[in-house]
Amino acid sequence: EKSDFPANLAEVQPSTSFGSIPRSFPAFEHPSHQLLKESGFTQQGYSKYHQKCLRDRKKLGIGQSQEMNTLFRFWSFFLRSHFNKKMYEEFKRVALEDAVAGYRYGLECLFRFYSYGLEKKFRTEIYNDFQAETIRDHKQGQLYGLEKFWAFLKFYKGDRKNLRVDSELSKRLSCFKRLEDFRDDTVSSEPVS
Numbered sequence: 372e373k374s375d376f377p378a379n380l381a382e383v384q385p386s387t388s389f390g391s392i393p394r395s396f397p398a399f400e401h402p403s404h405q406l407l408k409e410s411g412f413t414q415q416g417y418s419k420y421h422q423k424c425l426r427d428r429k430k431l432g433i434g435q436s437q438e439m440n441t442l443f444r445f446w447s448f449f450l451r452s453h454f455n456k457k458m459y460e461e462f463k464r465v466a467l468e469d470a471v472a473g474y475r476y477g478l479e480c481l482f483r484f485y486s487y488g489l490e491k492k493f494r495t496e497i498y499n500d501f502q503a504e505t506i507r508d509h510k511q512g513q514l515y516g517l518e519k520f521w522a523f524l525k526f527y528k529g530d531r532k533n534l535r536v537d538s539e540l541s542k543r544l545s546c547f548k549r550l551e552d553f554r555d556d557t558v559s560s561e562p563v564s
Contacts, residue, residue: 420445428465434474439465443480451488454497463500470508475515478508482519493529502537509543517543518553525550 424442428435446462462484466477485501488494501520508516521544524534536544547553 433469433472434476440476443477447480447484447487450484451491454488454492454494459497463504467504475513478504479515482508482516486519486523489523490527490529493533495533498533502540506537506540506543514553517547518550520544521547521553522550 421442424436424438427438430436443462443466446458450459450462462477463481466481469476470478481504482501485497485504489498489501501523505516505520520540524536524544527534
């Protein structure tokens, strides 16, 4: 049986319609990437992107919007170098709302912001929030925040005089000596008194 499919695709010539000019598609760049570029942030661009993500979250439901996930990632990266209290407060609020509903992606982005953002520029208020959210997360049986906080303490290269650790958090961290301990069920499941 003979096939109409050519044996050598290199011989295939693109068909053209009369009067059409072949065009390439313009390169697509996600709005969050554009906003993160050096001098790429504009309030108007951010507002449009921000509103689109929040509308998508409202329409699809908490934890169901991929656009909202791009906003969580954007906030996590952008705030490290361009801290804005209002933006940070919204990031934290929305991430915690999602976590309460069982969707942790935003909270995990928040923990990455805490860890890498404080490494870049230490802010006492943010450090204290990091501790409080880590305790809250661990009380709910999660290790992600605790692991991020442990790693931050281990690898922080800044002035350590500002790194006073809450006594409750110190207790929670006490059984973790190595990063691998977070993967060891016998260590990570020990009760904290």
